[in-house]
Amino acid sequence: MKRQIYANLQRKIIFITLLVSFIPLISLSVIIYYQFTQVFRNKIEEQIEYRARVQSNAIELFLKERTAILLAMADTYTFDYLAEKNKLERIFQIMNHRVGGFIDLGLIDSTGRQIAYVGPYNLISLNYYSQPWFREVESKGVYISDVFLGYRQVPHFIIALQRQENNRRWILRATIDSDVFESLVRAAQVGKTGDAFIINKEGSYQTLLRFGGEILSKSHLDPTLFGEGTTVLEKADKDGKKILYAARWLKKNSWLLVISQDASEEMTKLFKTKRIEIVIVALGCLMIILTTYFTTHLTIRRLETADREVNELNAQLVHSDKLAALGKMAAGVAHEINNPLAVIAEKTGWMEDLLTEEDFQKSQHFAEYKKSLGKIEEHVERARKVIHGMLGFARRMEPHLEDVDINEVLTQTMSFLESYARTNNIVIEKELETDLPIIASDRAQLQQVFLNLLTNAVDAIGKDGNVHLTSRRIDSEIAISVRDNGPGIPKEYQSRVFEPFFTTKQSGKGTGLGLSVTYTLVSSMGGTIDLDSEEGKGTTFTVRLPVVVPEKK
Amino acid sequence: MAIANILLVDDEIPFLETMTKRLTKREFITESASGAPEAIRMLEINSLIEVVILDVKMPEMDGLSALKIIRQRFPLVEVIMLTGHATIESAIEGMKLGAFDYLMKPCDMEQLVSKVREAAMKKRRHEEKIIEAELKKITVSRI
Numbered sequence: 075m076k077r078q079i080y081a082n083l084q085r086k087i088i089f090i091t092l093l094v095s096f097i098p099l100i101s102l103s104v105i106i107y108y109q110f111t112q113v114f115r116n117k118i119e120e121q122i123e124y125r126a127r128v129q130s131n132a133i134e135l136f137l138k139e140r141t142a143i144l145l146a147m148a149d150t151y152t153f154d155y156l157a158e159k160n161k162l163e164r165i166f167q168i169m170n171h172r173v174g175g176f177i178d179l180g181l182i183d184s185t186g187r188q189i190a191y192v193g194p195y196n197l198i199s200l201n202y203y204s205q206p207w208f209r210e211v212e213s214k215g216v217y218i219s220d221v222f223l224g225y226r227q228v229p230h231f232i233i234a235l236q237r238q239e240n241n242r243r244w245i246l247r248a249t250i251d252s253d254v255f256e257s258l259v260r261a262a263q264v265g266k267t268g269d270a271f272i273i274n275k276e277g278s279y280q281t282l283l284r285f286g287g288e289i290l291s292k293s294h295l296d297p298t299l300f301g302e303g304t305t306v307l308e309k310a311d312k313d314g315k316k317i318l319y320a321a322r323w324l325k326k327n328s329w330l331l332v333i334s335q336d337a338s339e340e341m342t343k344l345f346k347t348k349r350i351e352i353v354i355v356a357l358g359c360l361m362i363i364l365t366t367y368f369t370t371h372l373t374i375r376r377l378e379t380a381d382r383e384v385n386e387l388n389a390q391l392v393h394s395d396k397l398a399a400l401g402k403m404a405a406g407v408a409h410e411i412n413n414p415l416a417v418i419a420e421k422t423g424w425m426e427d428l429l430t431e432e433d434f435q436k437s438q439h440f441a442e443y444k445k446s447l448g449k450i451e452e453h454v455e456r457a458r459k460v461i462h463g464m465l466g467f468a469r470r471m472e473p474h475l476e477d478v479d480i481n482e483v484l485t486q487t488m489s490f491l492e493s494y495a496r497t498n499n500i501v502i503e504k505e506l507e508t509d510l511p512i513i514a515s516d517r518a519q520l521q522q523v524f525l526n527l528l529t530n531a532v533d534a535i536g537k538d539g540n541v542h543l544t545s546r547r548i549d550s551e552i553a554i555s556v557r558d559n560g561p562g563i564p565k566e567y568q569s570r571v572f573e574p575f576f577t578t579k580q581s582g583k584g585t586g587l588g589l590s591v592t593y594t595l596v597s598s599m600g601g602t603i604d605l606d607s608e609e610g611k612g613t614t615f616t617v618r619l620p621v622v623v624p625e626k627k
Numbered sequence: 628m629a630i631a632n633i634l635l636v637d638d639e640i641p642f643l644e645t646m647t648k649r650l651t652k653r654e655f656i657t658e659s660a661s662g663a664p665e666a667i668r669m670l671e672i673n674s675l676i677e678v679v680i681l682d683v684k685m686p687e688m689d690g691l692s693a694l695k696i697i698r699q700r701f702p703l704v705e706v707i708m709l710t711g712h713a714t715i716e717s718a719i720e721g722m723k724l725g726a727f728d729y730l731m732k733p734c735d736m737e738q739l740v741s742k743v744r745e746a747a748m749k750k751r752r753h754e755e756k757i758i759e760a761e762l763k764k765i766t767v768s769r770i
Contacts, residue, residue, distance in 0.1 A: 412711040412732060413639050419733030420645040427652050458733060 084374045091366045096359065103355045111344060118318065118340045119306045122333055126304050126320035129262035129270065130331045133324055136258055137218055139173050140250060141233050145216070148237050148246045156181045156246065157189050166192040175254040177230065182208075184243040193249065195226045211236050211245055218325055221280045221289060229289040231280070256281050259331065267336040272329050273297060280329060295319070297330050308337060408461040415457055422450045478515045480545055480552055480619070481506045487524040488543065495532055501540040502528075510547055514622045519595045526588040527556040527615050534560030534613060547621070551601075555616045562609040571605065631747035632675045635659045636666040636693070637682040637709065646680075653740055662686070663693035670701050678727075678746045680739075683710040683717045691717055691724065698725045703753060705746035709734070 147156075147165050156162050166179040178193020186203025202208045205224070210217040211234045221231045234247040259281045262270035272280040277293045287293075294312060299305070300321040311317050316337040321330050338345075426447050428434060437443070488502055495502050531541045535558050542557040563571060570576045572593040596603045600620050607613035633655045637643045643659050650657040658673065660666035662685055670676055679697060683690035694706055708729035710718040718729035727746045730739055 409711060413642070416711075416733040417639060417641045417645070420642055420649065423736050424645045424649050427649050454733060 080374050080378055083377075084370050087370045087373070088366050091370070092363065095362045095366070099355065099358060099362070103351060107348060107351060110347065114341070114344045118335075118337075119320075122318060122320040122335055123304045123306050125262050125264070126306075126322045126331060126333045129259070129333070130304075130322040130324050132261075133258060133272075133331060136175070136255070137233070137325065140175060140248070141216060141218065141235075143169050143173050144233055144235060144246060144248055148235055153181070153183075153237070153239050153242060153244045156244075159190050159192070162190045163192045169248070175251045177249040177251045179249075180247045182245040182247060189244075197225055200225055207232060207234060208245070211247075212243075220274045220278075220328065223290075252281075260284070262331070262333050265335060265339050267339050269334045270332070271334075272324070272331055274330070275328055295332065300330055411457070412461055415454055415461070418450070419454045422447050422454065475514045475622075476517055477512050478517050478520060479512055480510055480520070480554065481508075483517060483520050484524055484543060484545060484554065487521050487528060490525065491528050491532060495541070498532070498536070499538045500532055500535050502543060503540060504543040506544070507546045510545060510552055511621050513552065513619065515599055515619065519599065523592050523595050523617060524554070524556075526592045527617070530588060530615075531556050531558035531560070531613070534558050536560070548618075550621050551618045552621060553616055553618050555614055557612060557614040559612040562611055562613055563605070563607040564609055568605060568607060572603075630654050631743055632656045632673075632677045633658070633743060634666055634669060634673075634676045634679045636661075636663060636679060636685075636690075638662060638685045638687075639682075649736060650740075650743075653736075655743065663688035663690070663696075666693065667696060667700075670697065670704065676704060677750045678743050679704055679706045680743070681706050681708055681726075683708055683721070689717075691721055694721050694724055694726055703750060705750045707739075707742055707746055 147169065151161075151165065156165070162179060162181060166176065169179065170176050178191065178195065178197075180188050180193070180197065181190040182188050182202055186201045186205075186208055188197055188200050188202065191198045207217060207219045207222070210219070216233075216235045218233050219231045221229045223229060230249050230252055232247050232249050234245055236243055236245050259270050259272055263284060269284040271283055271287075273293045273295060274280055275297055277295060277297050278290050279287055279293055280289065282289055295309075299307065300323070302323075304320060304322045306318070306320045308316055308318050318335045318337045318340070319332055321332045323329070324331050426444075429440065429444060429447070434440060434443075484504070484506065488504065492502065528541065528543070535541070539559045542555075544553075544555045544557075546553055567576075571589050573590060576590075593603055596617055596619075600622075602618045603615060605613060605615050630653070633650055635643060635646055635650065635657060636659075637646070638661055640661060643661060647657045647659045656675070658669055658676065660669055663681075664687060666679065666681070670679070681690045681693055681697075685693075690708060690710075694708070697704060697706055705727040706721070706725075708718045708721040708726045709732055710729055711732050718726075721729060727749065728742050730742060
């Protein structure tokens with residue numbers, strides 16, 4: 075039952091301690107982790123957004139440069155000049171030498187027929203009038219096309235411009251080198267899974283993908299998701315993987331440069347940090363649990379010990395209360411019995427007086443009467459002794475302090491018993507330390523204590539044996555031991571010998587008050603008494619009295 | 628002349644009666660009173676009383692109070708206190724207040740008899756001294 079209470083208390087303390095430790099620790103970890111994730115993610119987004127912006131500027135510049143040189147050529151030379159193949163070829167070489175990235179160059183008249191052509195394909199004299207880009211150039215003057223197959227049946231895109239010369243319109247057209255352009259776009263890709271590509275307004279790929287994906291095939295991205303400036307968004311790809319996209323419109327909102335990145339790849343560092351954080355928090359929790367458990371365990375053990383001590387103290391208090399109550403009762407009983415006893419004694423005395431009369435002496439039962447009265451007197455005396463003992467026990471006078479030489483009191487007390495002991499062949503040996511200090515104590519009470527112990531020892535032996543009496547100083551105490559070689563006290567009685575009315579002597583021989591009185595007297599003098607007994611070997615009672623230096627008179 | 632004139636005071640009637648008979652048998656002239664007020668009245672009437680045997684614990688007036696009155700009003704009368712163990716301190720207190728001696732109940736008759744004799748002797752010696760002193764005064768004044 076008691077154990078259960080302590081176990082419950084321990085559980086409660088552990089629970090509360092863990093609760094108040096874990097809540098802040100875990101909340102803090104979660105908040106820090108969340109904040110850290112947020113900052114980290116922002117950083118990743120900023121980076122990808124920055125790359126998209128820088129690369130789109132580079133691409134725009136690339137296209138502008140190519141457009142500019144083409145414009146310069148068209149402005150510098152006449153239709154007739156350009157129509158000559160060797161001159162066109164020279165101009166093509168200059169253009170490639172200046173800025174590079176051109177595949178071919180062609181001159182087309184207003185009917186759509188290609189007048190001159192420099193390049194790897196055989197496109198001379200082909201008519202472009204029906205081609206969509208031809209209309210765009212006619213309406214806009216300068217036009218950069220989307221990727222298309224054209225007559226060559228190879229995906230490519232062109233920059234074309236129209237010039238007016240003496241009522242004659244003509245078009246100068248150059249094809250951009252896809253490899254050069256692609257490597258420019260691809261410069262924006264990072265990591266093992268990152269990609270960079272361009273799609274047009276309809277969502278068709280304008281450049282090759284890093285991992286598959288045909289040019290001109292439809293992208294799974296919806297271009298309308300991306301607005302002005304640079305847009306960053308996260309989207310699951312067809313495998314369900316979360317991909318981070320940053321995109322920016324180019325070429326007057328007709329092309330969209332897209333940079334993609336596997337979010338998890340970038341977040342790997344974060345996940346590593348997360349793992350470290352989890353390990354630290356877990357270790358912290360483990361340490362809190364262990365510390366809480368051990369400190370609580372220790373505290374509860376201490377509490378248990380303290381409680382036990384308090385209980386023992388309480389038990390002792392109850393015991394002394396019991397003794398005090400018994401003492402009061404004994405005093406009351408003794409007084410009430412004393413008066414009738416006095417009457418009996420007087421009546422008996424009167425009868426004895428009467429027996430001295432002549433006519434009684436003649437009676438044939440005279441001797442019998444006299445004997446009976448003697449017995450009555452003997453038993454009255456016995457009862458008187460019991461009462462004497464009870465009152466001795468009950469009397470709780472403050473000790474009357476005087477200078478006492480313990481050895482002298484012991485020697486004197488011994489002398490009372492010497493003749494009795496000698497008759498029963500009991501030797502009383504003494505071993506008294508010679509220079510014991512004189513102490514302030516109650517001489518009469520001490521005498522009573524020693525007399526009780528010595529009488530007990532002699533009674534315990536009965537006949538033939540010895541009693542050993544010692545006195546010695548131990549630190550601030552004087553220890554007086556009375557050892558006998560009597561039968562000893564059985565273990566089960568040892569704890570009860572100081573209780574009032576407890577006796578092992580034959581009925582009528584002991585009152586059971588001697589040791590109880592002794593105990594009370596020794597306690598009232600601030601001393602202690604204990605016993606050491608072994609059945610068949612004997613008993614030793616040891617009284618320890620504090621050395622109280624007598625006050626100077 | 629009788630051995631002594633005694634007044635025995637105790638509230639325990641059987642004790643009182645028996646003790647009176649026993650003392651009378653030992654040729655003491657013994658009066659008895661069952662309480663302190665009665666004892667004082669008897670002392671007033673009977674000036675022959677030499678020794679009072681006074682129980683300490685009595686209901687109406689206790690032995691110590693009675694002792695104080697007796698010592699005050701009948702200074703020549705000797706008092707022996709009779710006590711149980713519980714009132715032994717009172718008896719010792721009585722000695723300080725001028726009681727001749729004290730005895731513990733139940734008491735040994737021979738002891739009591741010898742104490743009473745001693746008390747009576749003391750009283751008589753005291754009286755003789757007073758008479759002698761008076762006689763000297765008278766003689767001196769005649770001369």
